[in-house]
Amino acid sequence: MSSLLGQAAGVVILLVLGYLFGRLAERRHFQRLVRQEAEIQYLPVVASRYPPEDRPYRQQLVSGNVVIASDYFKAFMAALINIFGGRVTPFESMLDRARRESILRMKAAAIELDAAYVFNIKFDTTRIATGRLGAMEVLAYGTAMIPQDT
Amino acid sequence: MEYENRLPPEGINTSRQHPLKQFLQLVIGALVLVVMIVAMLQVSGSFLARKIPFSYELAVMQRLNIPLGDARRHADMTAYLNGLASRVGAHMAMPEDMQLTVHYDDDEVFNAFATVGGNLLFYRGLLSRMPDENTLAMVMAHEIAHVLHRDPVAALGGGVASTIALLALTGNSGTGMAGQLLNNAGMLTSIQFTRRMEVAADRAALAAVNGLYGHVNGAARLFELFRDGRDPHSQDKEPGVLERFVSTHPLDAERISNISRLAVAEHWQQQGELTPLPADFKRWLER
Numbered sequence: 001m002s003s004l005l006g007q008a009a010g011v012v013i014l015l016v017l018g019y020l021f022g023r024l025a026e027r028r029h030f031q032r033l034v035r036q037e038a039e040i041q042y043l044p045v046v047a048s049r050y051p052p053e054d055r056p057y058r059q060q061l062v063s064g065n066v067v068i069a070s071d072y073f074k075a076f077m078a079a080l081i082n083i084f085g086g087r088v089t090p091f092e093s094m095l096d097r098a099r100r101e102s103i104l105r106m107k108a109a110a111i112e113l114d115a116a117y118v119f120n121i122k123f124d125t126t127r128i129a130t131g132r133l134g135a136m137e138v139l140a141y142g143t144a145m146i147p148q149d150t
Numbered sequence: 151m152e153y154e155n156r157l158p159p160e161g162i163n164t165s166r167q168h169p170l171k172q173f174l175q176l177v178i179g180a181l182v183l184v185v186m187i188v189a190m191l192q193v194s195g196s197f198l199a200r201k202i203p204f205s206y207e208l209a210v211m212q213r214l215n216i217p218l219g220d221a222r223r224h225a226d227m228t229a230y231l232n233g234l235a236s237r238v239g240a241h242m243a244m245p246e247d248m249q250l251t252v253h254y255d256d257d258e259v260f261n262a263f264a265t266v267g268g269n270l271l272f273y274r275g276l277l278s279r280m281p282d283e284n285t286l287a288m289v290m291a292h293e294i295a296h297v298l299h300r301d302p303v304a305a306l307g308g309g310v311a312s313t314i315a316l317l318a319l320t321g322n323s324g325t326g327m328a329g330q331l332l333n334n335a336g337m338l339t340s341i342q343f344t345r346r347m348e349v350a351a352d353r354a355a356l357a358a359v360n361g362l363y364g365h366v367n368g369a370a371r372l373f374e375l376f377r378d379g380r381d382p383h384s385q386d387k388e389p390g391v392l393e394r395f396v397s398t399h400p401l402d403a404e405r406i407s408n409i410s411r412l413a414v415a416e417h418w419q420q421q422g423e424l425t426p427l428p429a430d431f432k433r434w435l436e437r
Contacts, residue, residue: 004334011327019169037157044153052153072327077169079328080176083183083319089165089172096163117153 018072025071026093033100040107045118045142052117056148060113063141064105068098070134095136099123102140115144177331184332187315188339192308196343199307200300204248204268207303211267218271219253227254227434231272231290234283238291241361242298242354250294256435260376262289264296266303278435279375283425284359284368291355291362298354301347312340341398348399349408356412365422370409377402 051057070078074090081088102123110118121142128135165172221228231252239250252270259273270293280286296302316336320329360366400408413420428434 007330007334011331014327023169034157034160041155041157044155046153073169073173075326076328077173077176079326080180083180084176087165089167090169092163092165100158 014072015076018074018076022071022073026097029097029101033097033104036104037100040104040111043107043111043115043118045103045107045121047121049120051119051143051145057116057145058148060115060144060146061141062106062109062113062115062118062144063139064102064107064109065137065139066098066101066105067128067135067137068094068101070094070136075134091136095125095138098125098136098138099140102138106140106142110142110144113144113146115146117145118142119145180328180332181335184316184319184335185339187319188312188336189343191311191315192340192343195308195311196304199303202303202307204245204300208249208267211269218265218269219255221253224254224256224434226430227277228252230428230431230434231270234287234290235270235294238287238358238362239294241358242291242294244294244298248297250297252290262293264293264302266306268297270294270297274435277431280427281371281375281424282368283427284363285371285375286427287362288355288359288369288372291358292351294358295351295354296347299347299350301351305344305347308343309340312336344398345400352400352405352408353412356409356418357416360413360416360418363422363425365419366409366413367420367422368424370406373402373405373409377406 051059070091074094077090078088081090103121106118106121119142121140124139124141126137126139128137219228231254232250235250235252244250248268250268250270252272254272254274254277256274258275260275260279262270262272262276264270270290272289276289277286280289316333320332356366356369359369399405410420412418
């Protein structure tokens with residue numbers, strides 16, 4: 001019985017820690033994302049494969065990637081949602097953060113090159129196994145259009 | 151062409167529901183689901199397993215030929231235990247096709263159990279602490295009662311059915327801690343069923359002991375031994391609700407009081423002369 005209670009206590013502690021720290025990290029991350037997105041909003045990121053031809057541009061691949069880990073609470077919730085089906089909400093917000101962060105990092109790389117646009121942006125995502133808890137890599141990449149006359 | 155960036159819309163990929171609310175809904179829903187599934191499968195699985203003819207159960211066990219104890223090394227003890235089983239079984243309305251085979255194992259395990267095919271296994275650890283034959287007969291009758299009630303095969307049927315269901319529900323590698331939680335919930339649900347079997351076996355065993363000796367003296371001694379054997383310090387401690395819930399067997403104190411209540415209700419003598427164990431019993435226990 002004591003092993004059962006010990007196991008239950010361990011689960012509760014991990015869930016509480018996962019919930020508190022996971023939520024704190026997520027809230028801070030979203031706040032930073034909103035702030036930084038506003039700061040570098042001036043650089044357009046375009047999904048189109050057809051770049052503008054108004055003037056000569058040098059083209060260069062830019063990318064930004066991020067790895068975000070889930071926490072015990074998210075993993076626990078996701079496992080239970082797997083039973084009943086439905087939106088895996090704990091991972092939706094995690095992936096949203098990862099996508100937005102990767103765009104920000106890609107844009108930062110493009111700004112370094114004095115690019116005017118990033119074209120043909122694409123995402124790649126990979127699950128990274130870190131024990132039982134999942135981590136997710138999101139890579140955003142695109143073609144930085146750097147005006148030749150600058 | 152003009153290109154402009156718009157800020158990403160907020161709230162598309164985040165849920166408005168508070169995660170703790172969703173968490174509670176999921177945990178409660180999953181636990182209810184597991185308890186219902188396990189309870190249903192325990193009832194139906196054990197019901198169907200009890201329909202398997204004993205002769206088939208016996209044939210399967212003989213074919214499997216699982217070694218239990220060592221009858222050659224402990225011929226005297228094995229013969230004595232089988233003789234006692236016949237004497238006790240004679241008072242238990244055994245069907246004709248039901249055979250009992252008692253095995254002896256010289257491990258220091260404080261236990262005895264009945265398994266499929268009418269096989270009973272007694273450990274040295276238990277036998278060496280038997281004060282008299284009446285107490286031993288109570289253990290024997292209890293295990294025979296399990297065979298008589300087809301409990302081993304029923305537990306196997308219900309257990310296998312619910313284990314497969316739980317495995318299907320939680321078996322994939324991604325469930326992690328949630329899977330463990332649900333498995334434990336399933337196990338606790340199963341335990342509630344085995345405890346009922348124990349109560350029924352105690353009852354039948356007491357009747358057999360009364361039939362054999364004309365009184366039930368010594369039967370309660372068994373559970374006192376169990377209580378002392380489990381935890382010598384817990385005798386005065388009041389068991390908690392949790393301990394009651396997670397225990398496979400009824401609590402020893404409960405069993406002791408049940409015996410005396412049953413004896414009073416059935417007008418069985420609680421006092422009587424205790425039959426000693428055979429003179430060579432101690433020698434048989436030597437390795």
